Amino acid sequence: MKREIRIALTGNPNVGKTTLFNALTGSRQHVGNWPGVTVEKKTGKASRNGFEFEVVDLPGTYSLTAYTADEVVARDFILEERPDIVVQVVDATNLERNLYLTTQLAELGVPVVIALNMADMAEAQGNPIDYRKLSAFLEIPVVRTVGTRGEGLKDLLDAAIREAETSLHHEHTIGYGNETETMIASLADALSADGDLAGRYPLRWLAVKLLEGDENVLAKVRGGPASTRVEEILSRIDPDEYEALMADKRYEAIAAVLPQVRKANLKEMRPSDMVDRVVTDRYLGIPIFLALMWGAFELTFTVATPFMTAIDAAFAWLAGFVAGSIEPAWLASLIGDGIIGGVGSVLIFLPNIFILFLILAILEDSGYLARAAFIMDRPLYALGLPGKSFVPMLIGFGCNVPAIMATRSIEGEKDRLLTILVNPFMSCSARLPVYILFAGVFFPDQAGSVVFFLYVLGIVVAIASAKLFRSTILPGEASPFVMEMPPYRIPTAMTALLHMWSRGSMYIRKAGTIILAGVLVVWLLASFPFGVEYGSAESFAGMIGHALEPLVAPLGFDWKVAVALIFGFIAKEIVVGSLGTLYGTGEETLPTALLADPGLSAATALALMVFVLLYTPCVAALGVIRKETGSWKWTGFSVAYGLVVAWLLAFVVGRVAGLFMGGV
Amino acid sequence: MDGVCPLALLAAGTEAKVADVRAGKGMQARLFGMGFCPDARVKVQCADRGSIIVSVGDARYALSKGIAMKIIVGCAKGAA
Amino acid sequence: MNDTAKLVYGAVLGVLYIAAGLLQMVRAVVGPIPGLEAFYLTGNLFGGFVLLVVGAVFLAGVRNLAAGAGEGAIFVSVGVLLSVAFGLVELLALCALGIDAYLVGEWVEWSVADAMNPLLYLAVLGAAGYLAWGRTFLRGLSAA
Numbered sequence: 001m002k003r004e005i006r007i008a009l010t011g012n013p014n015v016g017k018t019t020l021f022n023a024l025t026g027s028r029q030h031v032g033n034w035p036g037v038t039v040e041k042k043t044g045k046a047s048r049n050g051f052e053f054e055v056v057d058l059p060g061t062y063s064l065t066a067y068t069a070d071e072v073v074a075r076d077f078i079l080e081e082r083p084d085i086v087v088q089v090v091d092a093t094n095l096e097r098n099l100y101l102t103t104q105l106a107e108l109g110v111p112v113v114i115a116l117n118m119a120d121m122a123e124a125q126g127n128p129i130d131y132r133k134l135s136a137f138l139e140i141p142v143v144r145t146v147g148t149r150g151e152g153l154k155d156l157l158d159a160a161i162r163e164a165e166t167s168l169h170h171e172h173t174i175g176y177g178n179e180t181e182t183m184i185a186s187l188a189d190a191l192s193a194d195g196d197l198a199g200r201y202p203l204r205w206l207a208v209k210l211l212e213g214d215e216n217v218l219a220k221v222r223g224g225p226a227s228t229r230v231e232e233i234l235s236r237i238d239p240d241e242y243e244a245l246m247a248d249k250r251y252e253a254i255a256a257v258l259p260q261v262r263k264a265n266l267k268e269m270r271p272s273d274m275v276d277r278v279v280t281d282r283y284l285g286i287p288i289f290l291a292l293m294w295g296a297f298e299l300t301f302t303v304a305t306p307f308m309t310a311i312d313a314a315f316a317w318l319a320g321f322v323a324g325s326i327e328p329a330w331l332a333s334l335i336g337d338g339i340i341g342g343v344g345s346v347l348i349f350l351p352n353i354f355i356l357f358l359i360l361a362i363l364e365d366s367g368y369l370a371r372a373a374f375i376m377d378r379p380l381y382a383l384g385l386p387g388k389s390f391v392p393m394l395i396g397f398g399c400n401v402p403a404i405m406a407t408r409s410i411e412g413e414k415d416r417l418l419t420i421l422v423n424p425f426m427s428c429s430a431r432l433p434v435y436i437l438f439a440g441v442f443f444p445d446q447a448g449s450v451v452f453f454l455y456v457l458g459i460v461v462a463i464a465s466a467k468l469f470r471s472t473i474l475p476g477e478a479s480p481f482v483m484e485m486p487p488y489r490i491p492t493a494m495t496a497l498l499h500m501w502s503r504g505s506m507y508i509r510k511a512g513t514i515i516l517a518g519v520l521v522v523w524l525l526a527s528f529p530f531g532v533e534y535g536s537a538e539s540f541a542g543m544i545g546h547a548l549e550p551l552v553a554p555l556g557f558d559w560k561v562a563v564a565l566i567f568g569f570i571a572k573e574i575v576v577g578s579l580g581t582l583y584g585t586g587e588e589t590l591p592t593a594l595l596a597d598p599g600l601s602a603a604t605a606l607a608l609m610v611f612v613l614l615y616t617p618c619v620a621a622l623g624v625i626r627k628e629t630g631s632w633k634w635t636g637f638s639v640a641y642g643l644v645v646a647w648l649l650a651f652v653v654g655r656v657a658g659l660f661m662g663g664v
Numbered sequence: 665m666d667g668v669c670p671l672a673l674l675a676a677g678t679e680a681k682v683a684d685v686r687a688g689k690g691m692q693a694r695l696f697g698m699g700f701c702p703d704a705r706v707k708v709q710c711a712d713r714g715s716i717i718v719s720v721g722d723a724r725y726a727l728s729k730g731i732a733m734k735i736i737v738g739c740a741k742g743a744a
Numbered sequence: 745m746n747d748t749a750k751l752v753y754g755a756v757l758g759v760l761y762i763a764a765g766l767l768q769m770v771r772a773v774v775g776p777i778p779g780l781e782a783f784y785l786t787g788n789l790f791g792g793f794v795l796l797v798v799g800a801v802f803l804a805g806v807r808n809l810a811a812g813a814g815e816g817a818i819f820v821s822v823g824v825l826l827s828v829a830f831g832l833v834e835l836l837a838l839c840a841l842g843i844d845a846y847l848v849g850e851w852v853e854w855s856v857a858d859a860m861n862p863l864l865y866l867a868v869l870g871a872a873g874y875l876a877w878g879r880t881f882l883r884g885l886s887a888a
Binding site: 272281 | 790798829840848884886
Binding site for chain 1: 676684685689690691692693694695696697698699701702703704709710712713715717719720721722723724725726727728729730731
């Protein structure tokens with residue numbers, strides 16, 4: 001007989017919950033969103049001893065109040081969906097705070113199993129936890145696990161099976177002291193009048209939540225038969241006071257257990273605290289951070305070179321092979337010029353993106369990025385951005401799509417929207433080929449400085465826009481910074497690679513879908529109407545370009561550039577490939593063709609690079625903006641704002657550069 | 665308790681006991697869950713113009729000045 | 745390694761890194777400095793900045809150690825880690841450039857000297873400190 005057991009994984013943030021989830025379910029998982037909120041929902045399957053498990057990974061929370069979207073999702077799932085077993089993942093190195101959540105779960109009266117995770121770390125610190133004793137004290141099964149090495153998974157599932165099979169569940173309650181208990185009792189008594197409510201939730205839990213002033217629970221009671229009496233009792237008390245009192249009692253209960261299950265071993269100052277003093281040093285903190293960022297970009301661009309050379313050669317060979325062996329000619333052109341050329345020009349930046357994401361993953365997993373966010377909070381806050389916007393901004397240098405997804409860690413809605421809106425100005429690696437081409441051709445001696453200038457310009461525009469939005473459409477201050485500093489860890493290759501892959505694969509998916517479709521459209525527009533020369537002024541592409549030329553003429557751009565920019569909307573990498581097509585040269589001889597074009601001066605080239613940096617986010621990024629903001633209005637705003645800023649700045653930069661270099 | 669002050673004003677290396685948390689409803693519950701509840705012992709590890717890294721039990725948190733001003737601590741023995 | 749040894753070690757590395765950083769900055773702004781070719785200064789402004797930062801971390805450690813502050817040794821240890829980390833960055837970059845030169849067929853003209861710079865050779869001194877006590881420090885750090 002096969003039985004299904006539904007498990008909800010819960011726990012504090014940063015306790016290795018996701019690692020444990022991955023270890024439990026392997027590749028049998030599904031990632032989606034919780035309905036109505038942008039909180040990721042992960043479910044997966046596991047099996048053991050003839051039992052099938054459905055594992056749901058709940059967002060990490062510190063408590064089961066209902067103030068943040070994460071908490072509401074976690075609490076509602078446990079309360080309303082009633083999973084068979086709730087597994088709380090507990091960080092063994094941080095028992096006190098983790099058990100606070102346990103006390104709240106216990107009050108809910110759901111069957112709980114504790115996965116005492118990172119047990120190896122606690123042991124390495126000379127602070128092993130007697131998990132059998134802990135289990136006896138809490139009257140909850142406790143299983144020792146090490147998620148990173150997959151230890152204890154079978155025991156965990158076995159414990160879940162045992163708990164699901166038994167019908168004996170204790171209600172573990174904490175005594176809150178005479179006065180509070182009297183209040184709880186009278187509230188519970190009043191609540192019992194509401195049969196519907198009493199049937200669904202434990203009365204004591206409802207009473208405790210009401211005493212804490214939980215709006216969510218109060219809303220459930222309101223209008224019901226118990227409403228009047230409950231409100232009457234509540235009107236006599238100050239919920240703030242009770243909330244503090246009960247939190248205190250919970251910690252007291254935990255403090256009573258702790259010395260029984262582990263040796264008190266709070267070191268005066270740990271090495272990691274001392275390292276924190278160095279890397280968050282008032283004077284050295286930011287320079288150290290900048291130096292590390294320089295190292296990250298140095299690695300990104302140099303280490304990627306041989307890979308890029310190899311990919312380039314492979315695509316060149318493939319294109320040559322196609323051109324030489326496929327009939328008829330139009331099909332060879334479609335596959336060779338269109339698909340292989342287009343997708344190839346995008347995939348060549350794969351090494352860049354993957355190496356940057358790998359380095360960021362290593363910095364993040366080591367615990368350093370949390371410190372960097374802390375030191376960057378002060379300058380960012382002054383600009384109206386929350387400190388947590390900083391990691392998404394960094395990821396934006398690789399690709400804006402995962403960067404915008406990463407804004408999910410930002411709590412305030414306004415803060416999050418602001419970070420999403422300014423993120424596209426961070427120069428992603430898709431824009432680099434445009435810079436490399438034009439800076440290389442028109443500024444051969446200062447190419448590096450020109451590219452650097454563009455990156456800085458992107459950051460400046462992002463900052464200025466944030467300031468502007470703060471004083472106009474998104475007024476207010478950035479929410480204050482509260483972030484847990486995870487202990488430093490030496491990142492394992494496996495987790496860093498997985499982390500890199502989860503972000504980098506978005507880019508590959510983009511190359512495989514949107515960009516492939518985009519290059520096909522480019523090819524079609526450049527080849528039709530039937531009979532015209534590929535990419536000539538008479539093709540559809542040429543007609544579109546001519547129609548748009550007046551709009552970009554003040555910037556010094558001609559119809560070819562206009563077409564390339566339109567196509568760049570699909571993905572900015574395509575700008576280079578489209579110009580190659582439109583100049584009818586292919587990418588190898590494009591630099592010569594560009595230099596020979598009298599319509600293009602150095603100043604115009606600079607204006608073009610500025611325009612490419614700032615104008616509308618690409619289609620993939622817009623898709624994510626739409627999904628994450630849930631609003632077409634903001635998505636449209638992002639396009640319009642980007643276009644206006646790009647046009648204005650390109651105009652100014654082009655004119656100013658023209659004054660110095662002559663000719664626009 | 666005599667001598668209370670906001671957590672933000674403590675110097676690096678100072679230990680203290682939380683006396684009161686005067687944050688808004690949601691933030692208060694969150695801080696309780698993180699361990700900043702009355703009578704909890706905290707230690708400031710790093711301090712930079714009001715922004716601090718503080719330890720509560722085994723956990724380390726970075727708090728910006730805005731939050732650190734809302735956690736009121738009683739200055740433990742020895743400290744002013 | 746005791747604190748006195750760390751103090752001397754930190755002072756030597758701090759001075760070397762700062763000197764290399766300043767020279768590289770000068771090289772970047774003014775141009776090649778005659779007579780200093782043997783130091784492989786690259787004229788990379790940001791590379792110079794990184795050298796200065798690493799040097800400053802070492803010297804901050806020396807100042808704290810001399811003043812008897814407890815965390816002085818930590819600054820020197822972090823300096824060692826930074827020195828080794830940037831050395832690795834440059835080593836990887838060097839390998840990558842070499843492989844690329846091989847791939848595009850310019851292997852014959854390429855030499856290690858093309859990619860040599862102070863961050864690379866000063867990291868040898870950093871690696872010595874890493875072997876002496878940095879490893880234990882790093883392990884202690886991630887365990888606690």
